Amino acid sequence: MDFIMMDGHKMEKMKARIFSLLNRQGRKSRVIRTLACFLFLVPFFFPSAQAACTWSQGSFGNTNNCLTDFTNGTFFMIGCGGGTNYLYYSTNGTTWTNPNLSGTLSSNGRVSYGNGIWLVTDSTNFLYSTDLSSWTRIAVPSGFTNGGAGNSTSLFTNGSFFSTCGGYACNLMFYSADAATWNSTAMTGTGWWRSMAFGNGVFVALENNSGLVNTSTSGTSGWAAGPTLGASYGQWNSLVFAKNKFWAMADGMYVSSSSDGRTWSTPVAMQFTNGAPSGAAAGISSLRYDAASGIFMAFYGYSGTNAIIYSGDGLTWTTETVNKSWFRGPSIANGLIVAGGSGQIFYYTSASCLVVPLTCDAGYYSSDGTTCICVGEDYWSAGGVTMRTACVAGTKSAGCGTAAAAATDCVAYKTLKNSKNGTTALMRAVKMTTPSVCVSSGGTKYYGNLTTSAVTGAVKLNVGGVVYYVTNNASAQ
Numbered sequence: 422m423d424f425i426m427m428d429g430h431k432m433e434k435m436k437a438r439i440f441s442l443l444n445r446q447g448r449k450s451r452v453i454r455t456l457a458c459f460l461f462l463v464p465f466f467f468p469s470a471q472a473a474c475t476w477s478q479g480s481f482g483n484t485n486n487c488l489t490d491f492t493n494g495t496f497f498m499i500g501c502g503g504g505t506n507y508l509y510y511s512t513n514g515t516t517w518t519n520p521n522l523s524g525t526l527s528s529n530g531r532v533s534y535g536n537g538i539w540l541v542t543d544s545t546n547f548l549y550s551t552d553l554s555s556w557t558r559i560a561v562p563s564g565f566t567n568g569g570a571g572n573s574t575s576l577f578t579n580g581s582f583f584s585t586c587g588g589y590a591c592n593l594m595f596y597s598a599d600a601a602t603w604n605s606t607a608m609t610g611t612g613w614w615r616s617m618a619f620g621n622g623v624f625v626a627l628e629n630n631s632g633l634v635n636t637s638t639s640g641t642s643g644w645a646a647g648p649t650l651g652a653s654y655g656q657w658n659s660l661v662f663a664k665n666k667f668w669a670m671a672d673g674m675y676v677s678s679s680s681d682g683r684t685w686s687t688p689v690a691m692q693f694t695n696g697a698p699s700g701a702a703a704g705i706s707s708l709r710y711d712a713a714s715g716i717f718m719a720f721y722g723y724s725g726t727n728a729i730i731y732s733g734d735g736l737t738w739t740t741e742t743v744n745k746s747w748f749r750g751p752s753i754a755n756g757l758i759v760a761g762g763s764g765q766i767f768y769y770t771s772a773s774c775l776v777v778p779l780t781c782d783a784g785y786y787s788s789d790g791t792t793c794i795c796v797g798e799d800y801w802s803a804g805g806v807t808m809r810t811a812c813v814a815g816t817k818s819a820g821c822g823t824a825a826a827a828a829t830d831c832v833a834y835k836t837l838k839n840s841k842n843g844t845t846a847l848m849r850a851v852k853m854t855t856p857s858v859c860v861s862s863g864g865t866k867y868y869g870n871l872t873t874s875a876v877t878g879a880v881k882l883n884v885g886g887v888v889y890y891v892t893n894n895a896s897a898q
Contacts, residue, residue, distance in 0.1 A: 473741060473742070473774070474741055474743075474758070474770045474771075474774035474775070475770060475774065476743065476745060476768045476769070476770045477515075477768070477769055477770065478745075478762065478766050478767065478768050478769075479515060479517075479766070479767055479769070480765045480766050480767070481509060481517050481519070481765060481767070488530070488707075488749070488750035488761060489750050489751060489752040489759045489760060489761060489767075490530075490531055490532040490752055491752045491753075491754040491755075491759075492532050492533055492534045492539070493534035493539070494512060494755070495510050495511070495512055495534075495539075495553070496510065496511045496512070496514050496752060496754070496759050497509070497510050497532045497541075498510070498511070498517065498759075498761060498767060499530045499541075499543075499750075507522070508520060508522055508530075508541065508548075508556075510553055511759075513755075513757075514755070514757045514759040514769050515769060517767075518553070520550070520553060520554055520555075520556055522548070522556055522558075530542060530543035530546070530573075531543075531573065531574050531575050532575075533575045533576050533577045533582060534577060535577030535578075535580070535581075535582060536577075536580070536598065536599065536600075537551055538550070538551055538582075538599065538600050539551075539553060540575060540577070540582050540584075540600045541556075542573050542574075542575045542584045543573060544573055544588070545561060546558060546561070547559050547560075547561055547562075547584075547600070547603075549600035549601065557601070559601060562595050562603040562604075562605060563605075564586075564591075564593045564595075564605055565584075565586055565588075565591075565593070565595060566586050566588035566589075566590060566591045573585050573586060573615075574614075574615060574616055574617050575617075576617055576618070576619060578619045578624075578640075579619075579639075579640065580598060581596050581597060581598050581640070581641070582596065582597045582598075582600055583595065583596050583617065583624070583640050584596075584603075585614035585615070585616075585617055585626060586613075586614060588613065589612070589613045590611055590612070590613075591611065591612070591613070591614060592607060592608050592609075592610065592611040592612075593605040593606065593607060593608060594606050594607075594608055594614075594626065594637075594640065594641075594644060596640060596641050604641070606641055606642050606644065607644065608626065608635050608644040609635055609644055609645055609646040610628065610633050610635065610646055612628035612629065612630060612631065612633060613628060613629040613630055614626050614627070614628055614629075614635075615627065615628075615629040615657075615658055616629070616657070616658065616659055616660035616669070617660065618660045618661055618662040618667055619640070619662060620662030620665070620666075620667060620682075621662075621665070621680065621681060621682070622638060623636055623637070623638060623681060623682040623683075624636065624637045624638070624639075624640040624644075624682075625660065625662075625667050625679075625682040626644070626660075627650075627657050627660045627669055628657065629656050629657055629658055630652060630656060630657075631649050631650075631651070631652050631657075632649055632650030632651050632652065632654065632657040632669070632671065632677075633646065633647075633649045633650075634646070634647035634648055634649070634650065634669075634682070634683075634685065635647065636682045636683055647682065647683050647685070648683075648684075648685050650669060650671070650677050650685060650688055651688065653673075654671040654673045654675040654688045655671040655672040655673025655674070655675065655705075656671060656672045656673075657669055657670070657671045658670070658671070658672055658705075658706050659706060659707065659708030659719065660708070661708055661709065661710045661717075662710075663710035663712070663717065663735070664715075664734075664735070665680065666678045666679060666680050666735075667679045667680075667682050668708070668710075668717070668735050669685070670705065670708045670719060671688065671705075672704065672705045672706060673705075674690060674691045674697060674705055675688040675689065675690055675691065676688065676689060676691055676735055676736065677689070678735065689736065691730075691732075691736070691738050692736060692737050692738065692805075693730075693737075693738050693739065693740055694737060694738070694739045694778055695739055695740055696740060697730075697738075697740060698721040698726065698728045698730065698740050698742070699726055704721045704722050704726075705719055705720070705721050705730070706719065706720055706721075706722075707719055707720040707750055707751065709751075709752055709753055711753040711754055711772065713754075713755070713756070714753070714756070714772055714775075715733060715777075716731050716732070716733060716753060716772070716775055716777060717731060717732040717733070717735050717738075718730070718731045718732075718751065718753045718758070718775070719731075720749060720750060720751055720760075721740075722748070722749055726742075726744065727742075727743050727744055727745065727748040727749065728740050728741055728742045728743050728744075729741045729743060729751055729758070729760075731775045731777065732777065733777035733778070733779070733780060734780045734782075734805060736780075736805050737778065737780050737805055739775075739776075739777070739778070741774075741775065743760075743768075745760075745762055745766075745768055746762055746763045746766065747761070747762050747763030747766075748760050748761070748762055748768060749761050749762070753772055756771060756772050756773065757769060757770070757771065757772055758770050758771075758772050758775075779791065779793070779807055780804070780805050780806060780807065781793035781802065781804060781805075781806065781807055782804045782822075783802060783803055783804030783822065783823050783825070783826035784796055784801070784802060784804070784818075784819075784820075784821050784822040784823055784824065784825035784826050785802060785804070785821070785822075786800070786802050786806075786807055786808055786809035787807040790807065793807075795820055795821035795822075795825070796809040796818070796820065796821065796825050797809070797820050797821075798817045798818060798819070798820040798847060799811060799812055799817060799818075800812060800818065800820075800825065801818045801825045801826060801827060801828060801830050801831055802825065802826065803826055803827060804826060810828070812828075812831030813828075813831060815833060815834075816831035816832050816833055816834065817831060817832070817834045817847060817849060818830045818831045818832075819849070819853065819870075824853060832849050832851050833849070833865060833867070834847055834848060834849045834867065835848045835860065835862055835867045836848065837858075837860065837869060837880055837891065838880075839880050839881075844878055844879060844880045844881070845880065846858075846869050846879060846880040846891035846892070847869070848860055848867035848868060848869045848891075849867060849868060849869075851868060852868040853868065853870050854868075854870045854871050854872070856871050856884070856889070857869060857870060857871050858871060858882065858889075858891055869891040869892075870891065870892050871889040871890070871891060871892075872889065872890050872892055873887065873888065873889060873890075874890065875890060876890040876892045879891055879892050
């Protein structure tokens with residue numbers, strides 16, 4: 422634990438006030454008086470805030486190192502401002518190799534890997550390599566517009582590379598199996614397709630300015646328009662697939678999520694445990710997710726202030742202020758955070774310095790601060806916290822998961838009892854399974870969830886030769 426000491430002047434003033442109060446109490450305060458004397462014999466100590474990440478720095482070639490990326494066990498550093506030799510790579514994040522590229526490379530490239538090939542795409546260049554040492558540069562595919570935006574993004578999945586355009590006015594998705602020969606397919610809607618992700622069998626592309634979503638099951642055809650998340654939340658500059666969901670982030674400090682890429686949650690403001698980064702909101706970018714640690718991380722940079730923000734659930738965030746010169750474009754992987762800087766400097770630190778507060782999903786809570794469990798039939802929890810809230814008297818929830826996520830999930834109930842063996846079942850005034858068992862009492866219908874999976878101690882019913890168990894377990898819904 423860290424401590425801070427109270428200065429002598431403040432200590433004397435506090436001592437005088439305490440003894441003045443004690444003197445008014447006379448002999449009644451002898452024990453307290455003795456304790457106070459003991460306290461002032463030693464320094465006052467108070468716990469301070471948790472220590473920040475300790476950043477180390479190294480240096481190499483580029484005047485300004487803008488963006489880091491990580492793929493196939495390798496970190497990449499891409500320089501700012503354009504120029505030759507603006508690509509470095511490292512397997513440990515501290516020792517870097519320069520492949521000595523010929524020609525220029527923009528500051529906003531992304532790296533992907535597949536079929537034994539590394540691919541770098543930026544707004545004006547496509548480069549690929551099979552060994553990281555020798556790189557082949559090809560002309561950008563026909564229809565690949567720059568338009569001054571300076572950003573494209575790429576990924577590899579299902580045996581092919583995919584790349585968006587690098588410009589403001591594009592309606593094409595590009596794909597290739599070998600990174601050398603490229604084809605394109607039309608998207609629905611024109612814009613700056615700055616982010617792309619794949620998960621749950623769906624490709625999702627996100628337009629930066631409006632938040633228009635496009636989806637495809639193949640990536641090579643059939644791109645269809647989904648919802649528009651909305652320009653009022655800022656620029657939708659980042660998209661990742663993590664924790665079995667797509668997560669979109671706007672630089673106005675809003676997030677939205679989707680399980681299937683087609684139906685999205687209403688954007689919500691990012692909540693901070695220790696305050697949002699100081700300065701303008703429109704400085705959030707470069708959302709990353711590290712599957713090994715389960716941590717989301719993004720970069721904040723505005724008017725000389727820079728920080729990383731991180732989260733365990735994508736909703737509740739913690740700010741780690743950095744304020745290093747031109748600190749930018751961090752990546753998190755292999756237990757390390759690596760970021761670029763100015764004056765030929767880069768920064769790195771152990772990812773273990775990011776301590777993510779425990780949060781639980783809806784319908785779960787934590788009694789020990791380490792593990793999330795079902796809230797139980799008498800409670801509900803909206804998620805994103807570790808606490809649970811009691812249902813009002815005379816009501817019960819389903820006890821777990823999304824059916825115990827709000828106060829409205831607590832409904833009137835009756836208890837069904839098997840008189841032969843004493844087993845009981847909870848009947849609630851809401852139907853949640855088909856089929857279900859139903860009883861009527863006082864004009865209200867009460868339903869019991871049915872499942873064919875055996876449940877110890879549950880009421881058992883035989884309907885048409887099929888054995889059902891009456892349960893309040895959310896997993897049976």
